[in-house]
Each structure stands twice: as structure tokens, then as C-alpha cells.
């Protein structure tokens with residue numbers, strides 16, 4: 462079913478009785494050409510592009526719960542192309558370009574909103590770093606503008622400019638960055654993939670791999686064995702658990718990241734603001750809630766909920782940047798499990814097992830990557846070669862010395 | 878989270894900083910034949926289990942001792958706390974004995 466204004470009017474006049482389910486609920490076949498494990502944003506996008514761009518046939522997405530129940534439905538919805546390093550920025554720029562055409566491509570309203578992201582700076586050194594990053598972004602075809610204090614004040618007069626310790630000295634504005642309705646991304650890709658014949662199989666947990674003579678032959682699941690010529694793993698926070706079933710240890714730790722939303726308020730934050738002197742970033746959803754978050758809790762976790770010290774840290778940072786925040790009531794908070802890699806950058810790569818491919822290590826920044834990660838993973842699955850924007854995302858890069866460490870923190874996931 | 882320090886009793890986890898998997902105590906031998914591979918694995922690869930995890934915490938705002946905490950990563954429940962020094966001695970003894 463195609464969505465259109467005409468269709469909406471017709472349904473409005475006939476009691477909205479004609480909207481069918483957006484995707485089928487098929488039983489798994491005995492075997493597929495491609496099995497994608499994980500029905501998050503990345504897994505669904507991979508299946509979609511595999512079917513649409515790479516003529517992949519007989520594709521299944523296996524999801525242990527329901528699609529969109531993982532990080533794709535838990536993030537703070539920010540998309541941006543403002544990375545510094547060569548291994549990253551072309552990839553994220555490719556992703557942002559895909560976001561810009563996504564809704565037409567999917568015929569689905571994902572509420573892509575390029576409302577601009579402002580990274581605040583508070584010191585001379587931060588301004589220099591922002592200028593350098595801005596130049597790197599522009600060189601890679603992205604956009605960046607350096608604002609002075611007055612420029613920031615014109616956009617966000619309510620910020621705490623004269624904080625004695627961390628005065629606001631300007632900011633790096635990335636106008637094409639913004640937010641997207643995260644659930645709609647999962648649903649839109651699911652619908653698009655389903656329309657192209659992909660089987661989306663929910664409540665189907667992968668419990669093991671069948672590997673013979675160094676080649677994967679299929680997966681054991683809670684719904685029986687499913688044969689596959691190629692298996693792509695895209696399970697975010699569960700990466701280590703799933704790859705352990707293939708006997709692999711990954712350069713990844715799982716950590717919990719929390720997020721928060723306030724009661725609905727009248728529009729007062731038009732874009733996304735990130736604090737340069739504390740762990741805090743904030744935007745306002747179209748329903749009016751302030752959506753904000755900060756740092757990961759900082760210890761290994763699979764619990765999908767965090768602890769109070771980080772709640773306090775985030776709210777304190779928020780109050781020191783936006784004093785008006787203190788008048789808003791918090792509605793909810795939640796956590797998601799991040800696949801934190803050793804250099805803060807992701808992997809889209811083959812493994813040493815023939816036919817087994819891995820996409821993960823996205824840390825707290827994989828939502829913005831969803832379209833490009835899906836596209837590049839599909840490219841790799843189909844052609845056995847990395848897409849030109851994803852050549853650096855190798856699993857062996859710590860051995861060869863080609864780390865992509867945006868923050869320069871070293872092999873300490875809790876610091877990325 | 879409350880960490881029951883073997884010397885100081887129950888302390889708020891906020892007094893500590895986290896390092897990671899307690900296998901980091903077992904640094905490879907720098908002259909071993911496969912030193913490059915061993916250090917790569919030591920520094921970068923992790924078991925990252927869902928369930929019981931032995932991990933290093935540093936009592937930075939306390940007595941500055943390193944602890945090995947056994948914690949369930951699915952519930953955050955802490956079941957055992959040892960001085961890292963004691964764990965390292967046991968590890969060493971096992972190595973020498975073997």
C-alpha cells in the first residue's frame with residue numbers, strides 16, 4: 462500500500478478502516494540466501510538495501526524480540542555528519558545524504574528534521590578544535606559554521622552565557638544535522654524490506670551457528686534451524702554474546718547509556734545543543750518534551766537501566782547550561798546497551814569464518830549511521846568488498862595499527 | 878551500587894573509578910614468542926559476558942587500592958570483592974606452579 466495525501470483523505474472519509482498491517486508476519490523458511498541477525502535499525506536497513514540496491518534474493522531478518530525494541534527505539538534521535546577523521550567523515554556524510562532522501566525513498570514519514578546541531582565551546586582550545594573539525598567537515602562535503610558568543614546568543618538567548626567557570630565563547634553549527642523519529646526509521650525500513658520480499662521474523666532468537674570446515678551453513682534459533690549462504694550479524698549491544706557463539710572475542714565492551722525526557726513544553730529549543738563543558742545534550746521533540754542525555758554509566762552492563770550517579774551528573778550539567786531546565790518535570794528515563802568499541806569507531810567487516818559478516822561497535826552513535834551502515838553492510842554481504850566509505854571499519858585494525866580514535870582516548874571503552 | 882571494600886566496609890561506587898575486565902591483571906610476558914599477538918589480545922579483546930563479570934575498580938577517593946569486584950552485568954548485583962593484590966598473587970602462584 463502506497464501512502465499519499467489522497468490515500469489519507471480517502472481513509473479519513475471511510476473511518477480509517479483500510480490501513481492494513483505494514484509488514485507480513487511470516488514463518489521462517491528452511492533456508493535463505495541471506496540471514497540478517499537483529500531487527501534493529503541496522504539489520505532492517507541492511508535487508509532493505511540488499512533487496513533494493515543489490516538484487517539480493519531470499520532474505521530474512523531474525524529478531525529475538527520485536528523490531529525496534531532495541532537501541533533503535535531507545536536513542537535520542539540525533540543525526541549528524543560532524544566527525545573529524547578520514548576513516549569516519551566520508552561515511553557519516555554518505556549517511557546524512559541518505560537521510561536527506563530517505564522519506565521519498567521509503568514512502569514513509571520518518572520526520573527527518575534538519576534543525577541544526579550546535580556544539581558549544583567554552584575555551585580558546587575548544588574553539589581551535591572546533592575550527593579544525595569544521596574544516597575537516599567542509600573538506601568532506603559536509604557543512605560547518607563557527608559562531609561567536611553573539612551568534613549563539615541570537616539563537617539561544619536563554620543559555621547560561623556568563624557561567625564563571627564555563628562561559629560560552631561560541632559554537633560550531635552544523636545546519637544539516639538534526640533529529641529523526643527513531644521508531645519510524647525501524648518501521649519504514651521494515652515496510653520497505655517486506656515489500657521487496659524480505660521475511661521479517663520476530664520472536665526468533667539466534668542461539669547458535671552451524672559452522673563446518675570454516676564455513677557458516679546456517680543458524681540455530683528458538684524457531685528451529687535456518688540454513689543460510691551468508692549470515693550478517695547486526696545486534697548492537699549483544700554483539701559479543703552472539704559472536705561468542707561463533708567462537709570469536711571482539712574488541713567490544715557492552716555499557717549502558719541513559720536518556721531522559723521531560724513533560725511537554727511549548728517550543729523553546731529549535732535545534733540540538735551540546736554542552737562543551739559537561740556531559741549533556743538536549744533537543745525538543747515535536748510533542749514538546751525536552752529529550753536529553755549525557756555520558757554512559759561507565760561499567761560493563763547488559764541491564765538496560767542505569768544508576769543514579771549518572772542521572773545526577775546529567776541533570777547537574779543540564780542545569781549549569783540551561784538554568785530554565787529546573788522548572789520542567791522529568792517524565793521518563795531509560796537505558797540502552799551500547800556496543801562500545803576499543804577506539805570508539807565501528808566495524809563493518811568479514812570474519813575469518815567464510816560467509817559470516819559482522820556489523821557492530823557503534824557505541825552511542827549508531828542511529829545516525831543507520832542508512833549508511835545498512836547500505837555498506839549490504840554492499841559487503843553482496844560483493845565481499847567494503848563500500849568505498851567504509852574501508853576503515855576493519856576488525857583487525859588494532860593489530861595493523863589503523864585505529865580510528867576520534868577522542869584520542871586509547872583502548873578504554875568507558876572513556877569514548 | 879555499593880562496593881563492600883574488604884578493608885573499609887561498604888562504600889559508594891562513586892568513590893571508585895572503573896577500569897574493566899580483571900584479566901587485565903595478567904599482562905603477557907614481553908619476551909614471549911607471540912608477544913605482539915598476546916599484547917593485542919590483552920589490550921583489545923574482551924569476553925564481555927552477560928552475567929558474572931570479574932572487574933577492576935580503583936578506590937580513587939578512598940584508600941587508593943585496586944579491587945577485583947565480581948558483579949552480575951545483567952542485574953548490577955555485586956557478589957564478591959577482593960583486593961586485586963591478593964588476586965594477582967594467586968594468579969602468579971598458579972602460573973609458577975604450572
Ligand SMILES: Cc1cc2nc3c(=O)[nH]c(=O)nc-3n(C[C@H](O)[C@H](O)[C@H](O)COP(=O)(O)OP(=O)(O)OC[C@H]3O[C@@H](n4cnc5c(N)ncnc54)[C@H](O)[C@@H]3O)c2cc1C
Pocket residue numbers: 498499500501502503504523524525526527528529530531532533534535536537538539540665666667668695696697698699703718719720754795796797798799823824825826827828829830
Ligand atoms: C539512550 C541512547 C541514546 C542514543 N542516542 C543516539 C543519538 O542521539 N544519535 C545516534 O546516532 N545514536 C544514538 N544512540 C545509539 C544508537 O541507538 C545505536 O548505535 C543503534 O541504534 C544500534 O543499531 P541498531 O538500531 O541496529 O540496534 P538495536 O535496535 O539494538 O538492534 C539490535 C537488535 O538485535 C536483536 N538481537 C540481539 N541478540 C539477538 C539474537 N541472539 N537473535 C536475534 N536477535 C537478536 C535485539 O533484540 C535488537 O532488536 C543512542 C543509544 C542509546 C541507548
